[in-house]
Amino acid sequence: MRVLITGGGGFIGAHLADLLRERGELGGRRIEALALADQALPETAGETAIRGDLTQPAVMAKVATFRPDVIFHLAAVPGGASEADYALGRRVNLDASLSLFEALAASGTRPTVVYASSIAVYGTDLPDLVTPRTPLRPPLTYGAHKQVCEILLADFTRRGLLDGRSVRLPGIVARAKTSAGLSSAFMSDILHALKAGETFTCPVGPEATAWWMSAQRCAENLVHAAVMDASRADPGGAWPLPVLRLSIGDIIDTCSARYGESRRGLVSFQPRPEVEAVFGRYPRLDDASARALGLRDDGSADDLVRRALGEIN
Known part of the structure; x- marks a missing residue:
């Protein structure tokens, strides 16, 4: 082949x-x-x-x-x-x-x-x-x-x-921080920042939801x-593709549980309406037909974070 x-x-x-x-x-x-x-x-x-x-x-x-x-x-x-x-x-x-x-x-x-x-x-x-x-x-x-x-x-x-x-x-994570031209890059950047213990200014609010993989x-x-x-x-x-529907708050909770509660205070919010309108309001997704064909999500928020950051396969 x-x-x-x-x-x-x-x-x-x-x-x-x-x-x-x-x-x-x-x-x-x-x-x-x-x-x-x-x-x-x-x-x-x-x-x-x-x-x-x-x-x-x-x-x-x-x-x-x-x-x-x-x-x-x-x-x-x-x-x-x-x-x-x-x-x-x-x-x-x-x-x-x-x-x-x-x-x-x-x-x-x-x-x-x-x-x-x-x-x-x-x-x-x-x-x-x-x-x-x-x-x-x-x-x-x-x-x-x-x-x-x-x-x-x-x-x-x-x-x-x-x-x-x-x-x-x-939204596929976790891309390198230099993801030029990618409007959804913040989804990867917040993961890198929270693992490294760095401050991060998020362009969407904590309740903003997205589809993650x-x-x-x-x-x-x-x-x-x-x-x-x-x-x-x-x-x-x-x-x-089957997804995990997670809010930014869910991601912060997951990273705080994994890398330390001090991570919570590292994130500040400056919502940009044009970003949140496109990348922060995803509702539930009927992905039953994809799942029936054998396509899969990451399983859990913790597995998503660990897999995205190269900690598990």
Whole structure:
């Protein structure tokens, strides 16, 4: 089996690549070749590095030449950066994704494509329970492009050209502190600060709720999405990954219990309405269909924190 990860040098891509190297197989089939596509990649013995971005024809040609059986499409310009630079966001998040789908479809092998979509497709002013029937109203260009790519991948799947499955990623933690362009970076930053015993100014209030997942659990879910029997559920469908719905207060409680009660006094609050409106008011999520397919959350707030900060696998 030949496997490609776009965005393979990124936060989630690196976790996914490590997991695939560790397992050496996917769905019971040995991984014979692993390729990572990204702007800059180190040399790794036995792997193919495709340097550059997918907007470059030469890079897309290398992807086509590799002829992957399974593709994890993670490459993207994050929400804040794509909102600030519409042209860049469109080129990478929309145009390059369509070009990738077309190049893969042209191979005639009907490869499996796991597309990393986002809960950004849902929007704001959500009902008390988000269900599969909840209308999608992305509040940012990033979410709009993600929704369009879900539709495109479903259409390629309907036409029998690809075996697509889109998964909507929640807030993934804990990213490095230099998460430039990522509006939800505070979700990772507060974890790093509380573990290290550093002060932190939070841009949302203590009651603000979000949907959380560790990067390690996200990688495991992406791998499972590639091999799960999605055809019986919804060919070319899109599923929100199962989440832990936690408030900032819950995170502070969990970190204080683990790292010491003194952590509580390290957090101050300066809520920014534009951040809280998008990242601090997530309601309950009906993720039953995803759970039925074997996708999982982190189990508990304590396990989320420990897994996100590399204390457990």
